[in-house]
Amino acid sequence: MLPHILPKENFDDFVAWLMTQGRVAAPVAKAPNFSFDVLVDKDDIARIRMDYDVTILPPKKYLLPSYETLLDFNGPAPENVRAEIDARPTVLLGVHPYDLHGLQTTVAAFSQDPADASVLARRKATRVIGLNIASYANDEQFMADMGTVDPPDGVADLFLTDIGDRYFVEIGTEAGSEMRRACDCFRPAGPEDHRARQEYDERKAANFKKRLPYHVRYLPELLEASYDSLLWDAVARRCFSCGTCTNVCPTCYCFDVHDNLNIDAASGVRERMWDSCQLEVFAEVAGGENFREQTASRLRHRMFRKGKYILERTGKPGCVGCGRCSVHCVANISILEAFQQIAGEAAEMHAT
Ligand code: SF4
Ligand code: SF4
Numbered sequence: 368m369l370p371h372i373l374p375k376e377n378f379d380d381f382v383a384w385l386m387t388q389g390r391v392a393a394p395v396a397k398a399p400n401f402s403f404d405v406l407v408d409k410d411d412i413a414r415i416r417m418d419y420d421v422t423i424l425p426p427k428k429y430l431l432p433s434y435e436t437l438l439d440f441n442g443p444a445p446e447n448v449r450a451e452i453d454a455r456p457t458v459l460l461g462v463h464p465y466d467l468h469g470l471q472t473t474v475a476a477f478s479q480d481p482a483d484a485s486v487l488a489r490r491k492a493t494r495v496i497g498l499n500i501a502s503y504a505n506d507e508q509f510m511a512d513m514g515t516v517d518p519p520d521g522v523a524d525l526f527l528t529d530i531g532d533r534y535f536v537e538i539g540t541e542a543g544s545e546m547r548r549a550c551d552c553f554r555p556a557g558p559e560d561h562r563a564r565q566e567y568d569e570r571k572a573a574n575f576k577k578r579l580p581y582h583v584r585y586l587p588e589l590l591e592a593s594y595d596s597l598l599w600d601a602v603a604r605r606c607f608s609c610g611t612c613t614n615v616c617p618t619c620y621c622f623d624v625h626d627n628l629n630i631d632a633a634s635g636v637r638e639r640m641w642d643s644c645q646l647e648v649f650a651e652v653a654g655g656e657n658f659r660e661q662t663a664s665r666l667r668h669r670m671f672r673k674g675k676y677i678l679e680r681t682g683k684p685g686c687v688g689c690g691r692c693s694v695h696c697v698a699n700i701s702i703l704e705a706f707q708q709i710a711g712e713a714a715e716m717h718a719t
Contacts, residue, residue, distance in 0.1 A: 368538040368547075370556040370564075375532050377552035382412045382460065384550045388494070389456025392429055394419040403428070403459070417461055417529070420504035421689060425466045425617035426459045427473050430489050433614075434640045437485065437624070441634040451636075454488035461498040465508075465515040465687040467522045469617025470495065475681035476620050485639075494542055497523030501567060502574040507690030509703050511575040512583050515687040530563035578703060581710050587675040593712040594667070602705060603663035605698040610643030612669065612692035612700070618677060618685055621649070644668055670705055 373381060385391045386406060393415045395404045401419035403426050406412065432453075441447040462470070474490050477483035497518050503510070510516045518526050524543030527534040535556060538544050547553055556564075581589065613619040623642040628635040642649060645665050650658040659665045677685025686702065693701040 368544050370538065370560075371536045371547055371553040372556050372560050373527065373534040373536050373553055375534070378417075378534075379412050381550060381552040382406070382415065383409055384552065385458045385460065385496075388546075389458055389492070391458045391460055392426065393460040394422055397423065415461070417498060417527075419461070421463070421508075421691065421694075422466075423691075423695070424615055425469050425689070425691070426462050427466075427469055427617050427620075429457055429459060429493065430470065430473055430486050431477075431620060431622070431641075434638065435485065437637045437639050439634075439636045443633075450484065452485050452488050454485070454492040457489070457493045458496065459493060460496045461527075462495055462523065463498055463500050464518045465510045465513075465689045466617050467495065467497050467518045468513075468515040468684055468687045469689070471519050471522050472618045472677065472681060472683040472685065472687070473620055475683045476677070479681070494546065495523045497526040497539075499526065499528040499567065499571075501571045505690055505694060507693035507701055507703055509578040509688040509690070509706075511577045511688075512579040513684050513686060513688035514583065515684060515689075516571070516575050528564055528567055530560065530567055533560070535560055535564045535567075579706055585710075586706065587678065589709045590671055590674045593709045596709070596712040596715075598705070598708055598712050599663040599667040599670075602700055603661070603666045605700060606645070606662050606666050607698055608645050608647055608662055608665065609697060610645045611695050611697065612702075613643040613645055614641060615691040615695050616673075617687055617689060617691070618673070619643075644672065666700075670702065673702060674706065 382391060382393070386409065391406045392403045393406060394401050394417070395414040396416050401416060401422045402424065403422050406414075435453065436451045438448055438450045440449070474486070477486040500516070518539070521540060524540045525546060526537040526539055536547070536553060538547055613621070621642045621644055622639050625638050625640070626635055627638055644650070644659075647657070647660070649665070652658070659668055673686035675685070677683070690703070693703060
């Protein structure tokens with residue numbers, strides 16, 4: 368499908384049209400950071416910041432909310448159990464490529480047997496409009512290494528690139544094609560527009576230098592080789608086991624499930640909420656045993672999830688290099704730094 372142009376003077380009309388299709392979540396300022404927020408009314412369009420650097424939480428929260436009710440029940444009989452799936456039509460506007468990869472990883476994880484009806488229903492009800500980036504937002508990002516500076520195929524229905532007074536719009540799906548046809552804000556892209564898009568790519572290629580000292584294909588093996596390294600103990604001495612790093616991560620998807628019983632002890636709701644492998648109780652099982660009692664083993668587990676396990680399980684990146692976990696870590700623990708260090712650690716372990 369050939370690209371189109373969305374003149375910036377039509378942007379507000381475009382968003383107003385999107386708001387007729389469902390709730391629209393877009394990047395807005397949340398000083399001193401940015402956040403994806405649902406637009407309440409047309410006046411809210413003025414709050415959109417398409418020039419944002421990176422949001423505090425990724426847009427994953429619209430597929431996997433931090434809290435949700437999965438079902439309500441009134442007694443144990445199956446006919447008295449009712450699934451609750453909140454899958455409202457939603458448009459995610461302005462999603463950067465690394466977060467598009469994060470959405471893809473989340474969907475891949477929840478598509479595995481048994482598939483998760485809630486997450487998949489929300490994905491089905493969600494349209495995604497991606498937004499290109501031309502440079503890193505901070506020193507903790509490493510998307511060039513993780514292969515996430517460009518969008519994955521088939522996630523964004525439309526993908527926008529800012530080329531001055533207009534957006535270059537690439538159409539990624541049939542739904543995107545329908546949006547383009549249904550909204551009269553677009554015009555076909557001409558030679559000047561294509562040239563501007565090429566120039567954007569050239570600038571982008573020059574800006575995204577790799578930050579790992581090795582190719583990411585070696586990351587799972589380097590992690591494996593550094594399993595017994597003292598690095599994990601050294602880093603863990605600074606860790607507060609607060610779980611912030613997993614809460615802000617676009618590819619973390621661990622959750623807990625509780626049954627909340629009413630006073631009749633027969634009816635109630637089943638609730639799901641985000642959990643974190645960095646919390647001490649996370650790996651505790653019946654009888655009080657804990658598989659990962661030590662902070663170091665929890666921290667190492669997170670690094671292995673990000674660099675090895677999720678990739679092996681879903682075929683999609685377990686870390687998209689967005690840098691959020693490092694930027695928001697109260698102890699300044701950097702996943703980029705850890706990944707940089709494991710090459711030396713693995714060599715050292717191998718030599719002894
Ligand atoms: S945010 Fe930092 S201090 Fe908190 S659990 Fe994660 S690594 Fe540890
Ligand atoms: S592990 Fe950190 S850098 Fe990687 S995707 Fe999660 S938040 Fe981003």
